[in-house]
Amino acid sequence: MLSLKPLPPNHNPSLLHSLTPFTPPFPRTQTLKPSKHASPPSAIQSALQWNRKPELAGETPRVVVITSGKGGVGKTTTTANIGISLARLGFSVVAVDCDVGLRNLDLLLGLENRVNYTLVEVLNGDCRLDQALVRDKRWSNFELLCISKPRSKLPLGFGGKALVWLVDSLKQRPEGSPQFILIDCPAGIDAGFITAITPANEAVLVTTPDITSLRDADRVTGLLECDGIRDIKMIVNRVRTDMIKGEDMMSVLDVQEMLGLALLGAIPEDSEVIRSTNRGYPLVLNKPPTMAGLAFEQAAWRLVEQDSMQAVLVEEEPKRRGLFSFFGG
Template identity: 55%
Template sequence: MGKTTSSANLGMALAKMGRQVALVDADFGLRNLDLLLGLENRIVYTAVEVLARECRLEQALVKDKRLPNLVLLPAAQNRTKDAVSPDQIKLLVNALAQKYQYVIIDSPAGIEMGFKNAIASAKEALIVTTPEIASVRDADRVVGLLEAQGIKKIHLIINRIKPAMVRANDMMSVQDVQELLAIPLIGVIPDDERVIVSTNRGEPLVLSESPSLAATAFENIARRLEGEAVDFIEVDANNDNIFSRIRRLLWTKII
């Protein structure tokens, strides 16, 4: 659904704005955030070594040479999600929050222990979903879990929107997703092949010299997080009823 891509680009966008940013990879066993940032070859220690007191927190933080005010706390690849507890993650995040203005936690997929670890110390959440029925249903479940955890400040990022498909009634619109989830919208990311290229190169889109709509969308989200009023990228949609659109999408899938 693009959680890791969003974490990497938002972290970089905020760092470009001069903010002190710490990115935390909470996906133990399947870490990917280091790859998207192009920092995989610079990892010496991980969060597990910090918690085992085999190194200091500062030793495990990987600084980005492109933007020194951004650091990554990597997850361990050779440990499962049960290797750490929510209380341990909370300790790490609270320590980072003493120095960094933004601590962005990249949550793993699913709602098991990895998810519980990721939200243990969260003050607010960004829900990343694609405009597909299954993805939106999963997002709705996550919203309920976050609210049960006492996290009330929740915003929505709709990823990989395709305006042509929305106009043809083959994809849910931004308005459709908003109506179903009923949480405030903070960003709309248009589908862009350059996201795949940037991922493979370990260079977040917001650092690219050639401008793209997706990069602008991530930068706009960062500005909104800073409290700026920024207009949303307009995505055209027909005035079709949301439920008739969903029925059509389901019917097409069945056929």
């Protein structure tokens, strides 16, 4: 999915690779009409390097909602891996699990046994905010906050204003404001979705290359824009190059043309995701790293610098001509 420039003779050995615009050398066989939410593609500026920290763009704290509309596309997995990646890059992060009844972010992070208080108990005056924030022992600059405990009832007045209060309280903490507040949005576009997007000023839309996810993603894009969120980037999850070549799956380029959004990352299908989820160990911490883990790390890098990547066309598999093709038949 990335176009890699060949290294010059006098290249810098610390350079991992650069993301550069790519023009296919062959014509496309299918042209898709961009959606009404289409925006001009942003210029690609950053180069991924091991020897420098990404430059933080925008005003802090940056409140990012990670959403999709459709369930099961990888929102919580994306929140966990990008949040840990940001912490590894040296940024302070607070991840908020806004799924009230079916929270799972604590499981993916391996912090389920340490969640003693939630935001509801903070609002009820039963504990302080710093008591409800669970600090990760692996990375002290990463904290988790759950909205409520499973099977608990929310107060009648709970809504977007409660999350706005939360963001304001995090800004005024004595130890300093976090640089990133990641909000794991619940599935659907009902009250939970409206509550989650209320304090956000940018969004990461997670989708998979199938028509049901794309329809929901297009609908969610319109709702985000109506709420005033204009900085929307997408992550295409569970990409399989073999199916794209066999014309059984839409390519990342097709998805980008249909939704008209800047591309933050393309995550390949990886069986290690299931293993890391069951262990409560984020994928980006695996050693040696997997392709999906590296893709999440690169997406986190682009998020820091408000950058995007360029999707390229995957060439289709040549048609088999039969048994005698070896003899020129």
